[in-house]
Amino acid sequence: MKILSSYRTLRLILGDQLNASHSWYKEKDKSVLYLIAELRQETDYVVHHIQKISAFFAGMQQFAQALSASGHHVLHLTLDDTTSYTQQGALTELIQDTCQHYQISHVEYQQPDEYRVEQQLSQYAESLSVSSEGVNKARYPMCCDCVESEHFLNTRKELSQYFSPGKRYKMEVFYRKMRQKWNVLMVDGNPEGGKWNFDADNRNKLKKADIADLPAPLVFSNEVTKIVQRIEKHKINVIGTIEPISGKTKEALEKPNYQLPWPINRQQSLQLLHFFCNVCLPNFGRFQDAMTCESPHQWSLYHSRLSFSLNAKMLHPKQVIDAAVEAYRQSHQEPDIEQKITLAQVEGFIRQILGWREFVRGLYWANMPQYEHVNYFSASRSLPSYFWDANTKMNCIHHAVQQSLDYAYAHHIQRLMITGNFCMLAGIRPEEVDEWYLGIYIDALQWVELPNTRGMSQFADGGWLATKPYAASGSYTNKMSDYCKSCFYSVKEKTGEKACPINSLYWNFIHQHESVLKTNPRMSMIYRVWEKMNESDRVGILERASTLLQALPKL
Numbered sequence: 110m111k112i113l114s115s116y117r118t119l120r121l122i123l124g125d126q127l128n129a130s131h132s133w134y135k136e137k138d139k140s141v142l143y144l145i146a147e148l149r150q151e152t153d154y155v156v157h158h159i160q161k162i163s164a165f166f167a168g169m170q171q172f173a174q175a176l177s178a179s180g181h182h183v184l185h186l187t188l189d190d191t192t193s194y195t196q197q198g199a200l201t202e203l204i205q206d207t208c209q210h211y212q213i214s215h216v217e218y219q220q221p222d223e224y225r226v227e228q229q230l231s232q233y234a235e236s237l238s239v240s241s242e243g244v245n246k247a248r249y250p251m252c253c254d255c256v257e258s259e260h261f262l263n264t265r266k267e268l269s270q271y272f273s274p275g276k277r278y279k280m281e282v283f284y285r286k287m288r289q290k291w292n293v294l295m296v297d298g299n300p301e302g303g304k305w306n307f308d309a310d311n312r313n314k315l316k317k318a319d320i321a322d323l324p325a326p327l328v329f330s331n332e333v334t335k336i337v338q339r340i341e342k343h344k345i346n347v348i349g350t351i352e353p354i355s356g357k358t359k360e361a362l363e364k365p366n367y368q369l370p371w372p373i374n375r376q377q378s379l380q381l382l383h384f385f386c387n388v389c390l391p392n393f394g395r396f397q398d399a400m401t402c403e404s405p406h407q408w409s410l411y412h413s414r415l416s417f418s419l420n421a422k423m424l425h426p427k428q429v430i431d432a433a434v435e436a437y438r439q440s441h442q443e444p445d446i447e448q449k450i451t452l453a454q455v456e457g458f459i460r461q462i463l464g465w466r467e468f469v470r471g472l473y474w475a476n477m478p479q480y481e482h483v484n485y486f487s488a489s490r491s492l493p494s495y496f497w498d499a500n501t502k503m504n505c506i507h508h509a510v511q512q513s514l515d516y517a518y519a520h521h522i523q524r525l526m527i528t529g530n531f532c533m534l535a536g537i538r539p540e541e542v543d544e545w546y547l548g549i550y551i552d553a554l555q556w557v558e559l560p561n562t563r564g565m566s567q568f569a570d571g572g573w574l575a576t577k578p579y580a581a582s583g584s585y586t587n588k589m590s591d592y593c594k595s596c597f598y599s600v601k602e603k604t605g606e607k608a609c610p611i612n613s614l615y616w617n618f619i620h621q622h623e624s625v626l627k628t629n630p631r632m633s634m635i636y637r638v639w640e641k642m643n644e645s646d647r648v649g650i651l652e653r654a655s656t657l658l659q660a661l662p663k664l
Contacts, residue, residue: 115139115140116140116141116142116182116211116212116213117140117141117213117214117215118138118140118141118142118213118214118215118216118217119141119142119143119144119204119207119208119211119213119215119216119217119250120133120141120142120143120144120216120217120218121144121145121204121216121217121218121219121230122143122144122145122169122172122219123145123218123219123221123226124145124151124165124166124168124169124421125165125222125420125421125422125554126219126258126421126422127168127169127171127172127374127375127421127422127423128258128259128260128422128423128425129172129175129375129423130259130425131219131258131259132259133217133219133256134176134179134181137179137180137181139182141181141182142182142183142184142207142211142213143173143176143181143182143183143184144183144184144186144203144204144207145169145172145173145183145184145185145186146184146185146186146190146191146200146203147166147169147186147187147188147190147191147339148188148191148194148199148200148203149188149191149194149195149196149199149343149345150194150196150197150198150199150200151165152188152340152345153197153345153346154197154225155544155547155548156346156347156348156544156548157347157348157548157549158347158348158349158513158514158517158548158549158550158551159337159340159347159348159349159350159351160349160351160369160371160516160517160551161349161517161548161549161550161551161553162336162340162345162347163333163336163337163340163351163367163369164369164371164373164417164421164517164551165421166187166333166336166339167331167333167336167369167373168373168374168421168423169185170185170336171373171374172374173185175374184207186203187339188339188340188342188343188345189339189342191203192343198229200226200229200230201229201230201233204216204233204250205250208250213250214250214251214252215250215251215252215253215254216234216237216250216252216253216254217253217254217255217256218230218253218254218255218256219255219256219257219258219259220255220256220257220258220265222258222470222554222556223554223555223556224473224474224477224478224555224556225555230253230255231255233253234252234253234254234255237250237251237252237253258422260422260425260426261426261467261470262287262291262426262427262463262467263467263470263471265474268467268470268471268474268475269474269475271283271286271471272471272472272474272475273475274475274476274479275476275479275573276475276573277572277573277576278468278471278472278573278574279576280464280465280468280574281305281306281464283464283467283468283471284305284306284460284463284464284465284468285300285305287463287464287467288300288305288463291427291430291463293430293434293459293463294434294452294455294456294459301452302452302456306456306460307394307452307453307456307457308457308460310394310395310451310453311394311395311397311398311453311454311457312398312589313395313396313398313399314399314588314589314590315396315399315400315401315410315591319396319399320401320403320404321404323404323406323407323410323411324388324389324406324411325405325406326406326408326409326414327380327381327384327388328370328371329369329370329371329372329373329377330354330368330370331368331369331370331371331373331377332354332366332367332368332369333351333367333368333369334365334366334367336367337351337365337367348497348514348548348549349513349514349515349517349549350514350515351367351369352367352368353365353366353367354366354367354368370516371417371517371551372417372418372423374423375423375424378415378418378423378424379424381413381414381415381418382413382415382418382424382428382429382432383432385413385414385415386432386433386435386436387436389411389412389413390411390413390433390436390437390450390454390455390458391440391448391449391450391451391454392411392454393411393412393413393454393457393458394451394453394454394455394456394457394458395411395453395454396410396411397411397412397457397520397521397522398522398589399522399589399590400505400508400522400523400527400586400589400590400591400592401590401591402504402508402590402591402592402595403591407508407512408512408515408516408518408519410520412520413429413458414518415429416551416552417551417552419462419466419552420552420554420557426462426463426466426467429462430459430462430463433455433458433459434455434459436450436455437450437452437454437455461521466557469556469557469560469561469564469574470556470557472560472564472573472574473555473556473557473559473560474556476570476573480559480560480563480564480570481543481559483539483563483569483570483571484538484539484569485568485569485570485571485572485625486533486536486567486568486569486622488533488536488537488538488539488567488569489536489538490535490536490537490538490658490661491537491538491541492532492537492538492541492542492545493535493661493662493664494662495507495510495662495664496510496528496545498514499511499514501664502596502597502598502664503531503596503597503598503609503610503611503664504592504593504595504596504597504598505527505586505590505592505593505596505611506527506528506531508592509523509524509527509528510528513528513549513550514549517549517550517551518550518551518552519550522589524546524550524561524566525561525565525566525579526579526581526585526586526589527586528566529542529562529565529566529567529579530566530579530580530581530585530611531611531614532566532567533566533567533568533578533579533580533618534580534611534614534615534617534618535614535658535661536618536658539562539563539567539569542562542563542566542567543558543559543562543563546558546561546562547559547562560574565579566579571625576629576631577626577629577631577632578618578626578632580615580618580619581611581615582609582611582612582615582616583598583600583609583611583612583615584600584612586600586611587600593609596609598610600612603616603646603649603650603653604646604649604650604652604653605653608653610657610664612650613650613651613653613654613657614654614657614658616639616647616650616651616654617650617651617654617655617658619635619636619639620639620647620651623636
């Protein structure tokens with residue numbers, strides 16, 4: 110019992126709080142016990158990709174081992190240890206039982222990034238505050254405190270100065286304030302190069318020569334066999350695939366060993382950051398919107414793929430920004446570096462981290478919990494089955510979904526302008542779109558997924574995030590990819606059985622929502638085009654769209 114009573118404080122570490130630089134860890138306190146646990150509460154709230162669950166569990170395991178090796182006391186529980194904690198809300202039950210077992214009187218937790226977890230823990234802390242005033246002073250724990258996660262570039266309090274509920278904001282305005290606040294790519298108070306935004310320089314399609322030059326991505330060989338076995342043992346419902354180490358041979362399939370290509374600790378995350386800055390960043394912005402299906406490296410292109418490391422807090426955003434800026438500076442200072450990183454490339458990347466990432470977080474916390482329920486277009490159709498198996502004749506959807514199933518990853522244009530655009534045009538229920546995005550992508554946590562899905566890709570918030578719906582016909586896909594070249598459908602046709610479904614669905618969407626979109630200045634040109642069309646052409650397009658919507662599951 111002496112050992113059990115030696116701990117006074119329990120510190121909870123969530124799966125997306127793998128921040129080794131947190132002030133918690135600066136001193137080793139024998140009276141502190143760190144708790145990190147695999148829970149069905151976190152695996153079951155949506156159906157997740159198997160690589161996503163594996164990556165978070167592997168990262169948690171690595172973090173627990175690193176803390177223990179540094180002299181901290183850590184209780185790392187796997188699904189095998191938490192079998193009795195299967196209900197939603199089990200996290201607080203586990204905390205309570207752990208405190209009672211070890212006779213711990215004080216709980217601390219870092220501020221959660223997801224609303225549901227914050228509500229769960231804040232309500233638990235409040236209940237302890239009330240109960241501690243009662244006569245039963247032997248109840249464990251006695252109090253529960255929340256501390257900063259020390260990760261983001263703005264605290265929640267600071268974000269509240271920029272964002273208010275239900276109001277519309279422009280990311281560009283926020284981004285400029287962040288550039289000034291953190292003095293990133295600034296010269297004497299002005300943006301370096303004389304412009305804040307070089308996005309117009311970053312919209313190139315990949316040509317054949319460009320596709321041939323695509324770099325092989327840096328991937329890791331992290332064995333996660335025991336984790337996959339636990340997932341299977343506890344019958345966790347998952348999507349996607351994870352390949353056996355030896356491929357699909359008979360021996361490998363009979364006794365598989367699984368490996369994960371994603372970074373699962375700080376060291377690997379730093380390796381991926383270094384690879385991006387030195388190999389991918391010189392062409393990142395130039396091809397950040399491009400897509401191809403004609404290369405084995407089509408899934409990675411020049412993207413950083415750092416979002417999982419960032420969102421799990423294995424990397425700090427300022428660390429990533431500083432590394433990118435340093436690579437940009439060095440490429441111009443060292444004559445031996447042949448491929449220089451232009452300002453347009455580094456600015457495009459920094460805008461994603463310093464601007465967009467912080468911006469969507471601000472919108473999320475300003476508008477929760479109502480953000481979960483907004484449905485501006487009253488979309489009501491179900492998500493087609495090919496979002497789960499990629500079995501569709503629409504080549505763009507097939508490739509974006511198949512890539513997502515294979516790697517738990519798709520870059521921002523695939524998410525926004527391929528799968529997202531289709532769901533908005535087809536009128537898919539935002540709740541179903543949310544669940545799919547939240548489950549399938551390795552980097553998806555609700556604070557970043559929900560604004561990007563409901564706000565950006567579905568315009569379900571009516572414009573809190575975006576100034577217009579990001580709707581497009583098949584011509585956009587044809588412009589930015591080679592998907593259309595090998596598609597069953599013809600991107601140049603709007604009507605007829607072989608016409609690209611995206612074309613008529615696009616114009617049907619424009620027609621259906623004229624009452625709320627026509628007054629948007631950014632949509633006026635589109636409506637002028639629609640109105641100038643021949644009446645018979647408009648009728649044919651709308652009839653084609655009606656047929657497609659009835660046959661949506663079979664496209």
